[in-house]
Amino acid sequence: MSRKQRHPLQAMALMTAILSQLAGSVLIGLFLGKWLDERFVTEPLFLIVGLLLGLATGVYAMLRSVRHFFSGE
Known part of the structure; x- marks a missing residue:
């Protein structure tokens, strides 16, 4: 199986x-x-929720980018 060379x-x-x-x-x-x-x-409530949602969104976007990079599209 030949692996595609990337720059x-x-x-x-x-x-x-x-x-x-x-x-x-x-x-x-x-x-x-x-x-x-x-x-x-509501001092720390939405800050913590926003942090967790932002982190989850970032990880999801990162996984999509890595999957797209290694799929060869």
Whole structure:
């Protein structure tokens, strides 16, 4: 089984995509949770929920990117 050779820049692009997806989704979840906490005066509740939802979304997006990278599409 021959393995498809990839350019090193493709691996760097994958790592950049993973980093931006994880960091971006967590930051969006944090800021949205903080805004909701200030709006509804429920100090740590929505911050924690936003953090967890952002982390879950980031991991899901990361897994989709890695699966797409290794599928050869």
